[in-house]
Amino acid sequence: MDNAIMSAASLHRTLPALPGQHSRPVSRSKTRLVRCSNERQVLFDRIAPVYDNLNDLLTVGQHRIWKRMAISWSGAKKGDNVLDVCCGTGDLAFLLSEKVGPTGKVVGLDFSKQQLLIASSRQHSQSKTCYENIKWIEGNAIDLPFPESSFDAVTIGYGLRNVVDRLKVLEEVCRVLKPGSKVSALDFNKSTNPFSTSFQEWMIDYVVVPAADIYGLANEYRYLKRSINEFLTGKELERLALNAGFCSAKHFETGGGLMGNLVAVRYGYIP
Numbered sequence: 001m002d003n004a005i006m007s008a009a010s011l012h013r014t015l016p017a018l019p020g021q022h023s024r025p026v027s028r029s030k031t032r033l034v035r036c037s038n039e040r041q042v043l044f045d046r047i048a049p050v051y052d053n054l055n056d057l058l059t060v061g062q063h064r065i066w067k068r069m070a071i072s073w074s075g076a077k078k079g080d081n082v083l084d085v086c087c088g089t090g091d092l093a094f095l096l097s098e099k100v101g102p103t104g105k106v107v108g109l110d111f112s113k114q115q116l117l118i119a120s121s122r123q124h125s126q127s128k129t130c131y132e133n134i135k136w137i138e139g140n141a142i143d144l145p146f147p148e149s150s151f152d153a154v155t156i157g158y159g160l161r162n163v164v165d166r167l168k169v170l171e172e173v174c175r176v177l178k179p180g181s182k183v184s185a186l187d188f189n190k191s192t193n194p195f196s197t198s199f200q201e202w203m204i205d206y207v208v209v210p211a212a213d214i215y216g217l218a219n220e221y222r223y224l225k226r227s228i229n230e231f232l233t234g235k236e237l238e239r240l241a242l243n244a245g246f247c248s249a250k251h252f253e254t255g256g257g258l259m260g261n262l263v264a265v266r267y268g269y270i271p
């Protein structure tokens, strides 16, 4: 394992075992979820080398603006301890690092080793000293390896749509957030406007997939359209966040309706 990347298992080993922990029989539906999750992990490992370049190309740099907006909505500030779930190659973690500065701390968590290796090499190839405050952890978003109330803000960029159990992920995020703190989750918008949906699908079929095909990754990028169809609308995401334990949730459309950003607050005293 790359020295700069910690595994969640090694983090867990440093925590005391819970009393009464024992292994349970695994159900068929759980086996299916694990298989689906493993397939996605392989997919994200495969696209890692081209992911950043394709994002810049396909959005003509616009994704950087959407990511800056996501950071701003998270409420992260100087000196904060923050988490980027499904961090991939680290775009949001790097922006968070600049936001919280050298007195703050950033954790980037992802289950794709290849994505994390790129994040770590970007961290070391760029000379910004504040990037020293970032740690990369190989782990699963449905079982965050942190105690409750650990973070002042959490971001998730294009991650919630890709996990097999979204409610569990939001419950986990709510648990690790400090009371009164926010999660900001940027993703594709599953629009209720037929024009936006048609444009999104047209872009994927005729621009995104052909561009990915140049790298032999057409199938991996075809998955995008399916995953957006199976995703939740803004209103459904707001309801899911409330069910996960957040006290308020609001979804904003960005990128001309192509993208969306869920902002949810964990119940608690806000000074």
Ligand SMILES: C/C(=C\Cc1cc(O)c2ccccc2c1O)CCC[C@H](C)CCC[C@H](C)CCCC(C)C
Pocket: 047, 054, 055, 058, 059, 060, 062, 063, 158, 161, 162, 200, 203, 204, 208, 220, 221, 223, 224, 255, 258
């Ligand atoms: C931000 C983009 C992709 C992120 C992304 C997210 C995922 O969940 C994936 C899953 C599996 C494979 C890949 C990904 C993945 O790359 C790129 C999105 C591109 C948009 C579909 C199109 C953007 C349109 C432009 C903003 C419009 C520009 C207008 C032009 C100037 C006329």
Ligand SMILES: C[S@@+](CC[C@H](N)C(=O)[O-])C[C@H]1O[C@@H](n2cnc3c(N)ncnc32)[C@H](O)[C@@H]1O
Pocket: 037, 040, 041, 044, 045, 085, 086, 087, 088, 089, 090, 091, 092, 109, 110, 111, 112, 115, 139, 140, 141, 142, 156, 157, 158, 159, 162, 163, 164
């Ligand atoms: C589309 S990428 C987004 C990367 C980055 N956040 C960004 O905005 O560019 C989705 C990331 O989510 C990660 N991911 C998906 N399911 C996950 C899970 N259950 N646990 C941890 N990471 C996961 C993938 O490995 C991948 O790196």
